[in-house]
Amino acid sequence: MSSTTTERLQGADARESNIAAGTALADAIGTTLGPKGLDKMLVGASGTVVVTNDGASILDRMDIEHPAAELVVNVANNQATKVGDGTTTAVLLTAKLLNKAQKLFEKGLHPFRVTRGYRRASEVAINRLDSAAITVAPDDERRLRDAASTAVTGKWDDNASATFADLAVRAVRAVETDGTVDLSRITLRPVTSGGLDDSTLIAGLAVDMESSSTSIEGVDLPHHIEDATLALVDTELTIDESNAVSNVSVDAPSTLQALREFENDAYAAKVAAFVDADVNVVVCQKSIDDALRRALASEDILTVERTRQDEMHKLAAATDGELVTSVDELSPKTVGDADSVERRHLGNTDLLVVTENRDSQHVSLLLRGGTQHVVDESKRITENCIRVVTLTVESGQVLPGGGATELRLARELRDYADGVDDREQLAVRAFADALETVPQTLASTAGVDPIDALVELRARHHDGDHNVGLNTATGQPQSMVDSGVVEPLVVKQHAVANAEEAANMLLRIDDVIAAEHEDNGDETSGDHASHDHGSGGYPWAIGH
Ligand code: ADP
Numbered sequence: 001m002s003s004t005t006t007e008r009l010q011g012a013d014a015r016e017s018n019i020a021a022g023t024a025l026a027d028a029i030g031t032t033l034g035p036k037g038l039d040k041m042l043v044g045a046s047g048t049v050v051v052t053n054d055g056a057s058i059l060d061r062m063d064i065e066h067p068a069a070e071l072v073v074n075v076a077n078n079q080a081t082k083v084g085d086g087t088t089t090a091v092l093l094t095a096k097l098l099n100k101a102q103k104l105f106e107k108g109l110h111p112f113r114v115t116r117g118y119r120r121a122s123e124v125a126i127n128r129l130d131s132a133a134i135t136v137a138p139d140d141e142r143r144l145r146d147a148a149s150t151a152v153t154g155k156w157d158d159n160a161s162a163t164f165a166d167l168a169v170r171a172v173r174a175v176e177t178d179g180t181v182d183l184s185r186i187t188l189r190p191v192t193s194g195g196l197d198d199s200t201l202i203a204g205l206a207v208d209m210e211s212s213s214t215s216i217e218g219v220d221l222p223h224h225i226e227d228a229t230l231a232l233v234d235t236e237l238t239i240d241e242s243n244a245v246s247n248v249s250v251d252a253p254s255t256l257q258a259l260r261e262f263e264n265d266a267y268a269a270k271v272a273a274f275v276d277a278d279v280n281v282v283v284c285q286k287s288i289d290d291a292l293r294r295a296l297a298s299e300d301i302l303t304v305e306r307t308r309q310d311e312m313h314k315l316a317a318a319t320d321g322e323l324v325t326s327v328d329e330l331s332p333k334t335v336g337d338a339d340s341v342e343r344r345h346l347g348n349t350d351l352l353v354v355t356e357n358r359d360s361q362h363v364s365l366l367l368r369g370g371t372q373h374v375v376d377e378s379k380r381i382t383e384n385c386i387r388v389v390t391l392t393v394e395s396g397q398v399l400p401g402g403g404a405t406e407l408r409l410a411r412e413l414r415d416y417a418d419g420v421d422d423r424e425q426l427a428v429r430a431f432a433d434a435l436e437t438v439p440q441t442l443a444s445t446a447g448v449d450p451i452d453a454l455v456e457l458r459a460r461h462h463d464g465d466h467n468v469g470l471n472t473a474t475g476q477p478q479s480m481v482d483s484g485v486v487e488p489l490v491v492k493q494h495a496v497a498n499a500e501e502a503a504n505m506l507l508r509i510d511d512v513i514a515a516e517h518e519d520n521g522d523e524t525s526g527d528h529a530s531h532d533h534g535s536g537g538y539p540w541a542i543g544h
């Protein structure tokens, strides 16, 4: 059995405990910021080792116990789900705001003034973001590629990142109409063969036939069907044998013969149903019985079985067909049409490529790579690119990256601070300082002295070069727009708002109940007098 003792931290102690947890998190992930960020080696839940500098993945896998740290992780999750990028920035900013608050408390500033100053600073900063933004036309492929590369450069193989950024731009452009992107028309298909560079974008919907046995001995199935009609079947395709068995008892040669005839008739009826509906491809979500596949093949009907549910739905949308649960439902309305259906064999992967004859066409990205790990990673990176390109197309605005925007905001906030009440302006200035840790951190991960870099960057901004940030590829301050380092406006808006909300929430908490959980197990016995909340304890935070 186990027992629990609770300890209560109030006021300054509670805040200090939250700040310590938040800062520890910033230390843990700050070094991963930017394309030159340090790679971290992590052991995933299943014991697999992962090497990454992706903030979101790291937080995902960290074993976090302090409730304050958990709230900071929520910042990352929120950022990742809402906009899909800027997670490391948001977390770094949150933790720096907490850290700076501690210094302000030590100077005697009341928590209320700190949180109010932070709130004002973030509102001003978010407003100013609009005027810092650069408009991007939906067909400005170069800028779209820049936004995609900025999001993923350094996350993995650099050449591959450029390839994926390009593929993502082409895919998004293909499914974009008047500035709106229909992501349901993009399919990512990992293929474990070939090299990363063999990855391609193809017209049509590529369906995996991995678990489907399309070859039938002695039968030459068509590889390419023009003007195809597809039946999309949602249940197992077989003849109903239970019926057959209950109708005849298998005890005499004559009844055996009857059974065979019954079966043959049943198969014939099934095949006839497909033939009558002019079907030439049957895609089935479950299995198709061998005899039936053979019978269908003799009518030149291609069968694909065990197709995933989500792919069935995509097929229905792409071919304007419906899923049916019995052959009786086959009709001109339920069957789908396609310009062509093609079987493709890539390495050890079989694909069915369906090209529609309708306006809203599908595209598929065939992501190639030697191993499952490689293609999984390609998929993650490509998804990230697609997300960022979509945001850029739909919102039409980007900001210079590499810390340029944070430097600009910091400068504007310091100007703004001059007009704020004396004590609260310290909090506004602290907010500006926190923003500047972004270019500073990018500098230090790129091996450049962060203080020198900041001095030079500030000087350039003072001269009016608003787009100058630290190019981590060269280690030099450069125009981020010319260097192609840009991020969607919405990503930064979210990061700033998110960080302010989380930091302020934690700073307002002045009551933490730490429940120390005491096990009978060896490791913790007799050790509950320790005030170390990072290990063993289960503290709960109460906000108000
Ligand atoms: P993550 O995606 O790992 O969570 P963020 O998106 O929050 O990290 O931050 C990545 C930072 O790296 C952004 O500030 C972005 O502008 C910056 N960055 C990307 N490419 C470059 C580059 N070539 N030079 C400088 N900074 C870059």
Ligand code: MG
Pocket: 085, 086, 087, 150, 151, 152
């Ligand atoms: Mg990013």
